[in-house]
Amino acid sequence: MAKPPRPAEIVVAGRALVNRDWMAERSGASKVTVGHWYKHRLDAPDEETRFPEKETTVERVDYYDREQFERFLDAHRSKKKKAVLPTDPALYEGDPEERIAIGEAAKLFHFASTAVIRKYLADHPGYFPEPVGTELMPSGKEARVFRRGDLQDFDKRRDGDNIGTGARQTPNPPRGANPETAQRVAVATAFLNEIGGWRRGAAGELAAREGGPAWQWDRAVRTARTQAEQNTQ
Numbered sequence: 442m443a444k445p446p447r448p449a450e451i452v453v454a455g456r457a458l459v460n461r462d463w464m465a466e467r468s469g470a471s472k473v474t475v476g477h478w479y480k481h482r483l484d485a486p487d488e489e490t491r492f493p494e495k496e497t498t499v500e501r502v503d504y505y506d507r508e509q510f511e512r513f514l515d516a517h518r519s520k521k522k523k524a525v526l527p528t529d530p531a532l533y534e535g536d537p538e539e540r541i542a543i544g545e546a547a548k549l550f551h552f553a554s555t556a557v558i559r560k561y562l563a564d565h566p567g568y569f570p571e572p573v574g575t576e577l578m579p580s581g582k583e584a585r586v587f588r589r590g591d592l593q594d595f596d597k598r599r600d601g602d603n604i605g606t607g608a609r610q611t612p613n614p615p616r617g618a619n620p621e622t623a624q625r626v627a628v629a630t631a632f633l634n635e636i637g638g639w640r641r642g643a644a645g646e647l648a649a650r651e652g653g654p655a656w657q658w659d660r661a662v663r664t665a666r667t668q669a670e671q672n673t674q
Contacts, residue, residue, distance in 0.1 A: 458504035490516035537590030553637020
């Protein structure tokens with residue numbers, strides 16, 4: 442049984458040090474992700490915003506410089522924010538109470554199709570705004586509609602992680618895969634959902650955005666793509 446997280450902060454020689462549970466709570470990331478950041482810290486060229494080195498160990502718990510971690514986290518979030526698909530400025534034109542059909546919402550966020558929104562609603566509840574009802578479209582079909590203000594709020598809080606902090610459904614990793622591999626597959630799956638499916642260069646884009654060797658992301662993308670194809674059969 443997994444131990445419950447125990448975020449902790451200590452002060453050594455006037456410096457605030459924190460453990461990985463604290464980092465996970467502060468960032469909203471999993472401990473697996475925090476471990477990934479540490480493992481690949483030397484991949485970052487800028488020492489000022491690099492994930493911190495271990496400073497000390499107390500009762501078998503490692504501690505790291507809090508100030509350095511905060512710099513790393515700010516830089517990491519900024520990088521991920523830049524990777525978010527651009528939003529059409531038209532989203533902010535109009536009454537926040539106005540209803541926006543799912544097709545128009547997908548266009549405003551430059552999603553590949555309405556399937557991206559449907560996937561968010563089905564697999565990641567709490568991330569994308571819930572529809573406020575349905576309306577009859579000119580085509581004669583009923584379509585889900587969203588409040589413009591809710592879509593604006595969603596856009597403002599997007600940070601590039603693609604699946605937010607709502608309940609996450611992680612795809613099944615390959616048999617024998619370690620937690621880090623499973624995390625990469627989950628990130629790759631979310632990214633493919635965001636861009637509407639596989640495209641050439643997807644693994645390279647993920648490697649540039651998330652860090653780590655390109656071959657690992659290529660393998661994660663191939664696994665995510667295979668699982669997506671199996672789920673549609």
